[in-house]
Amino acid sequence: MVVDEVERQALDAVFHALADSTRRDIVVRTLRDEYSVSALSRLYPMTFAAVQKHVAVLERAALVTKRRSGREQLVTGNVDTVRRAARLLDQLELVWRDRMDRFGDVLAEDPNPGEPA
Amino acid sequence: MTVTSVHKDPETRTMTLTAEFAATAAGVWQLWADPRRLERWWGPPTHPATVVEHDLRPGGKVGYFVTGPDGERRTGWWHVLAVSPPDGLEFEMGDPDIQSLLVRVRIEEEPARRSRMVIVTTFPSADAMDLLIGMGFEQGLSAAVGQIDAVLA
Numbered sequence: 001m002v003v004d005e006v007e008r009q010a011l012d013a014v015f016h017a018l019a020d021s022t023r024r025d026i027v028v029r030t031l032r033d034e035y036s037v038s039a040l041s042r043l044y045p046m047t048f049a050a051v052q053k054h055v056a057v058l059e060r061a062a063l064v065t066k067r068r069s070g071r072e073q074l075v076t077g078n079v080d081t082v083r084r085a086a087r088l089l090d091q092l093e094l095v096w097r098d099r100m101d102r103f104g105d106v107l108a109e110d111p112n113p114g115e116p117a
Numbered sequence: 118m119t120v121t122s123v124h125k126d127p128e129t130r131t132m133t134l135t136a137e138f139a140a141t142a143a144g145v146w147q148l149w150a151d152p153r154r155l156e157r158w159w160g161p162p163t164h165p166a167t168v169v170e171h172d173l174r175p176g177g178k179v180g181y182f183v184t185g186p187d188g189e190r191r192t193g194w195w196h197v198l199a200v201s202p203p204d205g206l207e208f209e210m211g212d213p214d215i216q217s218l219l220v221r222v223r224i225e226e227e228p229a230r231r232s233r234m235v236i237v238t239t240f241p242s243a244d245a246m247d248l249l250i251g252m253g254f255e256q257g258l259s260a261a262v263g264q265i266d267a268v269l270a
Contacts, residue, residue, distance in 0.1 A: 092132060096236065097120050100136040102158035103148055103234075104119040107140045 014081060017061035022046070023054050027063050031077030037066075040075065121233075132238045142226035145234055146203030149173070149222065156181075164191075173200050179208070195220075 017023055022044055029035060029043075041051040055075055058064040062081045067074050124133045138145055148154045152168035160166035160183040170180035179195040195208035196217075205224050211217035219239040226232050 092238065093123050093125070093134070096132075096134050096238070097123070098161055099158055100119045100134070100234075102161075103136070104138055106148060106154060106157045107138050107144060110144075 013061040014063060017057050017063050020054065020057075022051075023058055023063075026051075026054060026058060026075070027077050027082065029077075030064050030075045031079060031082065034074050034076050036069075036072040036074050038072065134236045134238075136234050136236075137227075138232050138234065139230065140232055141230050142203040142224045142232045145224050145232045149206060150202060152179075155179075159183075170194075173197055173206065175199055 018027070025043075026035075026040060029040070037052055037055055038048060040055070041048040044051060052073075055064065055066065055073075058075075059066055062078055064075050064077050067076075119138065120134060120136045122133075122135045125131075148158060150173055152171040155171070156166050156168050159168075159181065164183040164185050166181045166183045168179065168181045170178055172178055175197060177197045179197065180192065181194070182190045182192045184190050193211065195210050197206065197208045199205075199207040203224055205222045207219070207221045209217045210220050221237040221239070223235045223237075224232055225235070
């Protein structure tokens, strides 16, 4: 009910993916530039395979897309998914703001229910 | 102006919303305590709520469904943790699709038959922790997204 219209499962995958600092860093970098997986793996103190796993998690959450170019796998951040995730909290705020508006309307009709008029 | 402030704090995983109403605390309380009144504000006009169970006691449950424009129903519930009429209540709120949120409501009566209501929503679960980090991430990222917007403009 909080974020009715949002694909909840997809967002869970997004937030799981973003829970790791390396993966967040990969997203931020690949939003700006396309990186090969091997270029990314040189940035972090971990193996190529480990970075590839991180990229796979991000890919499943649609936070990045991967394409092949020769022997390279090139990674690009997906702006739309990032924006959608960032909006979740704003949506929660909106849900409650709307509720409070209606709350005020209902109260205005009957400000002191239960009391004799 | 009903809502006077909204504060989102990634550190404590909370959103704190403050609203003011021209009514006594008892009046404000009735909108939580009376299921028919609750129905009038809980769901948006496109998804009106029907409260089917309303046991506002510690350990009690409030159950409802909202009906969408296509007639589709979604259920939701509160697990009531604490109740203190007319000062406030605390409940865990969930539905089949979302991790539960902790909601704490405090109602403070002010002079001249006005009241302030403070609603604190906390993300309690491990999944919600991820959500929290997503929030921190959101802040760190807004600059990057801004740059992208500038490029696309």
